[in-house]
Amino acid sequence: MTDGVLAEALGAGAGAVDPGDQVVARILDAAREEFARFGVRRSSIDDIAKRAGLSRNTVFRRLGSKDELVNAVLLRELRGLIAEVDEVTAHGGSGTERLAQAFGVTVLRVRGNPMFAGALGHRRDEVLEYAAVEAGQLLRIAVRYVTELLERDQRRGEMDDRIDVAGAAEVIVRTLHSVVLTPHAGRRLHTEEELRAFATEHLAPLLYQR
Template sequence: MQVERMDIERLDVERLDPVAGRILDAALQQFTRCGLRRSTVDDVARRAKVSRVTVYRRFGSKESLVASCLLRESRRFLAVLDAAVAELPSIEERVAEGFAVTLRHIRSHPLMGGLLRLEPDVVLPFLTVDGGPVLVAVRDHVAERLRREGVGGAGNGGPGGAEAATVAELMVRVVVSFLLTPASCIELDDADRARDFAHRFLVPLLGHH
């Protein structure tokens, strides 16, 4: 599936359009049950009880529909992630717990986990920076949280100003790598091992802050 570079704001049509929300609900059901390759815009339209023209008017293409669906699920996940780490006392613990929660949540997610297991080559373009709205949205979210913690701030000894985005992208890319290729000499099958890995290899990216 060829994915062009996508504007995240253009994909976020659900907030202003309840019909688009219904279409995305139908797309989630369709893609979860049948995958991306076997699903068509007509399939989604039938589930949503709208015409295929209505789907195309809202989303323009199957690729944009897929991207919008994945983006919405990613934003839902980010709310879960924020809640999971909110009460932890240090940024180091939040990074470690966030890494473990992310691996567990994505692997068990009916849509994202299923696509990563069964159609990794199809979903990969949506998870790359060059046009991948999912990775961009998650990276920006993590970067903003790091900035709130003082990571990348001037004079704190950590990564300089704009480098919070770089640290966030490195963290997200590590997660994507493990999700796409789970077979590894690095054991991350349980939460304790994932936290330990994050403390040893991701926390140092924060620098001294």
């Protein structure tokens, strides 16, 4: 499901970056490390090229501008996260159980991501600005992905076919977005058990009959 969601969400440009290209992988690895250590604003193409052991021109030829490089890094991170959620939700259980597992895994993986964790710890303003203003594309991809998961449950008869799955998916993604960014507001939501319980109690009832 991962590649299909990304390709559809990104349109014709989805295949522009080949994740199997070893030079591209070196650039993305170097960029990820730079962003995690110094933040996006303080990381330059020259720094990334030096860390990758490549020329500045090679980085530009393979991935384009800095903005395009940032997007490529974030999309690779998202690709990995979606693949992990695919794995979690493929092992059966009820819709409620799958939703709770996916919710817990997603929040903890994003919080634990080196780029996010490093930036949140030392450059919180940068993270919050990106999350509030620039994260629309990633959130749209996430909504499309969750919509596909819910549509699958609807086809299986696990969910009332009158439910607006696209709207429900947006509620789930916006809740994830909020919980990731503000873990200390109100109820404690730090461990996977706490996150699963939250999703079971407050999100699952919107979709599944107990």
